Amino acid sequence: MLSELLTEEKIRFSNEVLDWRQAVAQVAEPLLDAGDITPGYVDAMIESIAAGGTYIHLGYGIALAHARPEAGAVRTAISMLRLTERPAPLLDLPEHAVDLYFCFAAADTAAHTQAMASLARILSDTETREALRDARSAADVTQLITRFEERASK
16 A cells, blocks of 8 residues: 555655655655645644644654645645654754654545554664665665565465
């Protein structure tokens, strides 16, 4: 499932020094470009985080930015941004340092549940999680996810 959603064109790497708002905007860009979300969805994610949304920090320096479907999710989609220079801490709090941002949009509950379960399986695997962080290209990431899904299906 994740390999179908997180394609090479939706994976970005940045060596820029960003704050969390910039990181959320950048991770959302591939979804905006593809028409998966509206600009209002990006605004809703930023507003939610600004209102105390450190809950999107999954641990291990990983955050899953998202908003409610009615905020502008056109179709279910996921994108990824790896910050290679330094983390962009949520709400500028050092204890919420994030260098691996995901943006998630779900058009309906069923797609939301399936996509979240797929991402959770990958991120809960220590070896795969660290390999994601060590990846140097979008192709590396998609190969890693495909291999993980193939192993998991056996």
